[in-house]
Amino acid sequence: MxxxxxxxxxxxxxxxxxxxxxxxxxxxxxxxxxxxxxxxxxxxxxxxxxxxxxxxxxxxxxxxxxxxxxxxxxxxxxxxxxxxxxxxxxxxxxxxxxxxxxxxxxxxxxxxxxxxxxxxxxxxxxxxxxxxxxxxxxxxxxxxxxxxxxxxxxxxxxxxxxxxxxxxxxxxLGLEANPDGSLNRTAMEADAAHSxxxxxxxxxxxxxxxxxxxxxxxxxxxxxxxxxxxxxxxxxxxxxxxxxxxxxxxxxxxxxxxxxxxxxxxxxxxxxxxxxxxxxxxxxxxxxxxxxxxxxxxxxxxxxxxxxxxxxxxxxxxxxxxxxxxxxxxxxxxxxxxxxxxxxxxxxxxxxxxxxxxxxxxxxxxxxxxxxxxxxxxxxxxxxxxxxxxxxxxxxxxxxxxxxxxxMGDPAAEAAEADEIEDQGPVLIAGVGRFGQIVNRLAQSSGVKTVVLDNNLRTIEVMRRFGFKGYFGDPTRPDILRAAGLEKARVLVAAMDAPAMVTQLVHYARKQRPDLHIIARAHDRRHVYELYQAGADDIVRETFDSSLRAGRYVLENSGFSDYEASKLEQAFFHHDRQAIRELAELWEPDVAADKNPEYVKRAKELERDLEASLQAILSENDDAVA
Structure with a gap:
């Protein structure tokens, strides 16, 4: 011992x-x-x-x-x-x-x-x-x-x-000489014993x-x-x-x-x-x-x-x-x-x-x-x-x-040397920065297989250290998209930081796959219109949901009840989505929004509709309390 x-x-x-x-x-x-x-x-x-x-x-x-x-x-x-x-x-x-x-x-x-x-x-x-x-x-x-x-x-x-x-x-082999010069086979113990x-x-x-x-x-x-x-x-x-x-x-x-x-x-x-x-x-x-x-x-x-x-x-x-x-x-x-x-x-x-x-x-x-x-x-x-x-x-x-x-220099400079993609899955996520990583974590934690692409090597390396698999490569390159399974994917998430790359990806993916469901990250309202015309199905402004939640907190601390603030938040969300779709039909890429009379007119009408809708919700709530 x-x-x-x-x-x-x-x-x-x-x-x-x-x-x-x-x-x-x-x-x-x-x-x-x-x-x-x-x-x-x-x-x-x-x-x-x-x-x-x-x-x-x-x-x-x-x-x-x-x-x-x-x-x-x-x-x-x-x-x-x-x-x-x-x-x-x-x-x-x-x-x-x-x-x-x-x-x-x-x-x-x-x-x-x-x-x-x-x-x-x-x-x-x-x-x-x-x-x-x-x-x-x-x-x-x-x-x-x-x-x-x-x-x-x-x-x-x-x-x-x-x-x-x-x-x-x-x-x-295995023969050893005895002192008298004769040969004698030596058997190892491992040979004698039967395991x-x-x-x-x-x-x-x-x-x-x-x-x-x-x-x-x-x-x-x-x-x-x-x-x-x-x-x-x-x-x-x-x-x-x-x-x-x-x-x-x-x-x-x-x-x-x-x-x-x-x-x-x-x-x-x-x-x-x-x-x-x-x-x-x-x-x-x-x-x-x-x-x-x-x-x-x-x-x-x-x-x-x-x-x-x-x-x-x-x-x-x-x-x-x-x-x-x-x-x-x-x-x-x-x-x-x-x-x-x-x-x-x-x-x-x-x-x-x-x-x-x-x-x-x-x-x-x-x-x-x-x-x-x-x-x-x-x-x-x-x-x-x-x-x-x-x-x-x-x-x-x-x-x-x-x-x-x-x-060999900066790894990020080797953009031409994309990873060889070995996986394919129903969900393809292009861009896994502060926006795309949340989408990826939610999907993977729910049991949905994702294939992640990003053109920032350091981002991919950080992902790998935390146990998430991703591939380094430009998500707008057709050969990389094909290797990642664009032809068989059910959902594409375009979540890159650069608005121009997102629009380019959405336009190409829609042209290749009319049946593909495309979810795109929008930088601002103008970018929403571009993505709508490029063929995106669901468009998410990167600051919209967080701003909407902050607005709800403002209402809750300005005298409204939690229920009222929640109803107003939901009404604003649904109205804004519908308004965006209508205004996207009137938006012209080469004309500033304030120089487009039809666009300005409809925007004012929709804003008045929003105010009327929110006031109606508050009136209904007052009547219910009374």
Whole structure:
């Protein structure tokens, strides 16, 4: 017990000291965790071999992180990503795997060993990349979404890789020389012990059926069983039971995925996607988030603490050279693929630099390769260090991205580089400033899917930091409107700050879609007339409702009752709407309103009608009181 408390104290103290310092220096929390692990491990020797065992437990942070990411994705959004998953992700995995394999064959290794190393090095660090993207508010950018697509493809690719690796085993590997010169096969304890499995010993078709059954069980449980269980827990009125249930869902799904030989991270991600539309989504997020953060931090510390600098000292040139070659090779491949998929400038730099390392699933594949006698022990030790060092370099690559991003100038000036729009929905909102954001929040909170466009990159970035998805681009450009789903949308909200842009958008949208319902933001009365002629259905003056409410407060504090003030406010609102429609028919764009006799005459008549209408309401109220 004392040993456990000592180790826990060391890990927690290292994190508490190193991470705030790294964050204060602008280096990010991941680099702080890695540095803390290096200090308490290789430098001071405060922790030892138990870090490898602890790492398997800490990997649950990755599992929880993918569960939370799944909760943010609706099934439709995942389907919309299919081209990136198969294109960006598939190409990255295959090309990197073949390139690394070619390099190791050139170094003299058997093709089986080279192919296994290629599989291991094709993977990137889901934990470090997604954590850093989230901290920097970059996960919803075009580069961030592309990186996420590749990471998700890599996690899926782990499954066939694990199935294929045993086929690469060489009979001469795993043999060690005895003192007398004879050879003796060494069996690892992991080979001797049989773990729990639902598919062990089954024929191929049986494994397939059991695997599909497990996936179906996860989906059906998420759809039909989660809500009744949450309601049952709610009846207990104990906050900790929600946390226990949330952890039980994640742990249970991870265990089930292990039983059928699938990736626990992939299984929990699938469960998160299934529960994305659940009424308990936010409850699950709040319960899992603290555990995810602590376990991820612990995982990064164990990576730093597990670096064996003794192996580095024995062959520094080879290991550092392999690490540099891996980062440069993956970076070059990612750069070419990114350009092929039309990523440019910041987006391309972010995509290239964020994924140019090996990942935590590489540890899993490397360990499995050793057990299956695919990779020699000496090479495995060196590759383990290469993976750890490349992960350690990743925060520095993000710092390089920050520096390059600043050198590229003002992000807002890149108007031509609009985001690639992946979503479509029934409501398209153009402009999400102080006006459009309220419309968007009300619609989304009511369960209405919206697609948000804005030509101010900083506005979009602020939205993303608060968890709202939006796309950077000019809402008046026809190609962007088509990509956002103008042809299928039911409602268009034109809410930009610039009146001319709003009028231009309304005119174009009405021409393209006569059946589309258009709601437009008007700057003033003149702008209302322009929008009316352009074809808007509902026109909202940006200060009208607030001014009307202020007028009601004036009446309430001038001797009128709350009821009278409310009736007068409603009468004024309805009269003004009707008056605007009538005057819009008489308004001429090239003639000032006071120079248009018919317009002036009708405006005076309508004003007298308004006074008469309000006085009639007050008289009716007096009669009712009498």
């Amino acid at each position: 004392e040993g456990f408390l000592y180790q826990a104290t060391i890990y927690l103290a290292a994190a508490v000291i190193a991470v705030p310092i790294a964050a204060r220096l602008g280096l990010g929390s991941v680099l702080g965790y890695l540095a803390a692990g290096i200090v308490i491990g290789p430098v001071l020797g405060l922790v030892g071999h138990e870090t490898h065992d602890l790492q398997h437990f800490a990997e649950f942070g990755v599992v929880m992180m993918l569960f939370l990411i799944g909760l943010e994705l609706e099934p439709r959004a995942l389907w919309d990503m299919r081209h990136r998953l198969l294109g960006l992700g598939g190409l990255q995995v295959v090309i990197t795997m073949l390139a690394v394999m070619t390099g190791f064959v050139a170094l003299g290794y058997a093709w089986q060993v080279a192919l296994a190393v290629g599989m291991i090095m094709a993977l990137s660090s889901t934990a470090i990349v997604l954590q850093t993207l989230s901290e920097k508010g970059l996960i919803q950018t075009a580069g961030g979404r592309s990186a996420f697509s590749v990471l998700l493809t890599q996690d899926i690719a782990v499954i066939p890789m694990l199935a294929f690796l045993p086929l690469l085993a060489l009979p001469t 729990l499995s639902l598919v062990e010993g089954l024929p191929g078709w049986g494994v397939t059926l059991v695997t599909l059954g497990a996936v179906a069980a996860v989906i059906l449980t998420g759809i039909y069983l989660t809500a009744p269980v949450f309601r049952f827990i709610h009846a207990a009125k104990l906050r900790e039971m929600y946390t226990a249930l949330a952890l039980g869902i994640v742990v249970g799904i991870a265990f089930l995925m292990n039983l059928v030989g699938l990736s626990p991270a992939l299984g929990t991600f699938l469960a998160g996607v299934v529960l994305a539309n659940s009424e308990f989504r936010h409850e699950l997020e709040s319960d899992i988030e603290p555990f995810k953060g602590l376990l991820l931090g612990l995982f990064f510390i164990t990576v730093g603490a597990g670096i064996d600098f003794g192996v580095l000292v024995k062959a520094p040139v080879m290991i550092l050279g392999l690490t540099a070659a891996l980062v440069l090779l993956k970076g070059a491949i990612l750069y070419m693929i990114g350009r092929a998929f039309k990523l440019r400038r910041r987006r391309l730099m972010l995509f290239t630099l964020s994924l140019a390392q090996a990942g935590e699933f590489g540890f899993v594949l490397l360990s499995f390769s050793r057990q299956q006698n695919v990779i020699p022990p000496v090479l495995a030790e060196r590759l383990l260090l290469v993976i750890a060092l490349s992960m350690l370099i990743t925060p520095l690559l993000f710092l390089l991205y920050d520096w390059l991003s600043k050198k």
